[in-house]
Amino acid sequence: MLPAVPSQTFTHRSTANVPLEVVWAALERPETWEAIGGVDRVFDPRIDEAGRLQGFSFDTMAAGKRYVGSATPRERIDGRRLGWNIQNSEIRGTTTVDVAPSANGDTAITVTLEVESAGFLSSMFFPVIAGAIGSGLPRAVDEFAAALSSRA
Numbered sequence: 766m767l768p769a770v771p772s773q774t775f776t777h778r779s780t781a782n783v784p785l786e787v788v789w790a791a792l793e794r795p796e797t798w799e800a801i802g803g804v805d806r807v808f809d810p811r812i813d814e815a816g817r818l819q820g821f822s823f824d825t826m827a828a829g830k831r832y833v834g835s836a837t838p839r840e841r842i843d844g845r846r847l848g849w850n851i852q853n854s855e856i857r858g859t860t861t862v863d864v865a866p867s868a869n870g871d872t873a874i875t876v877t878l879e880v881e882s883a884g885f886l887s888s889m890f891f892p893v894i895a896g897a898i899g900s901g902l903p904r905a906v907d908e909f910a911a912a913l914s915s916r917a
Contacts, residue, residue: 771891772858772881775899779874779910785844785866788874791913792847792862793818798836800909801862801876803851803898817841820849826897836860855894856880876906 781788791797795810795818809822820837834853840861841847848861858880865873880895882888 770881771888771895772879773895773899774877774879775902776875776877777903777906778876779906780867781872781874781910782914783872783916784870785864785872787916788864788872788913789844791909792864795821797909798823800912801860801905803860803878803901803905823851825853832856851880852883855883855890856898857883874906874910876902878902 793816795807795812798804798807798821803825804823805825807821807823811819811821813819820835822833822835824831824833826832832853832855834851836849836851839848839850839859845865846861846863848859851858851860858878861877861879863873863875863877865875867873878898880898882891
């Protein structure tokens with residue numbers, strides 16, 4: 766029997782003081798994903814003819830090492846949810862952003878990162894890598910929401 770692949774899930778919710786449409790438009794911009802959990806730089810974005818983001822390459826620093834990866838479409842419910850399959854040499858998983866309007870016109874933003882080790886060797890370092898990813902999520906989501914709010 767093979768040992769279980771290490772995995773971890775991180776979730777954080779914040780509120781932007783802007784309408785849902787403003788948040789959704791930001792999610793369609795590649796540079797936004799540099800501000801949301803675990804991505805330091807986005808490059809080679811893929812955008813369809815309607816202007817919707819369809820994927821991108823990224824790099825990230827974790828535990829003192831730079832990793833290059835890709836994000837491919839997982840789920841899209843326009844105006845509600847945008848999810849990516851993510852993968853690099855050490856981890857794979859999903860990043861999902863759910864947005865919901867509130868009665869006062871603000872928008873709740875919930876980001877969920879689900880990550881697992883991509884192989885036997887990476888499973889030895891997974892706790893350090895996952896810890897680095899998870900520890901930065903709350904700050905990243907709060908800063909993303911605050912930046913949108915400050916533009917309002």
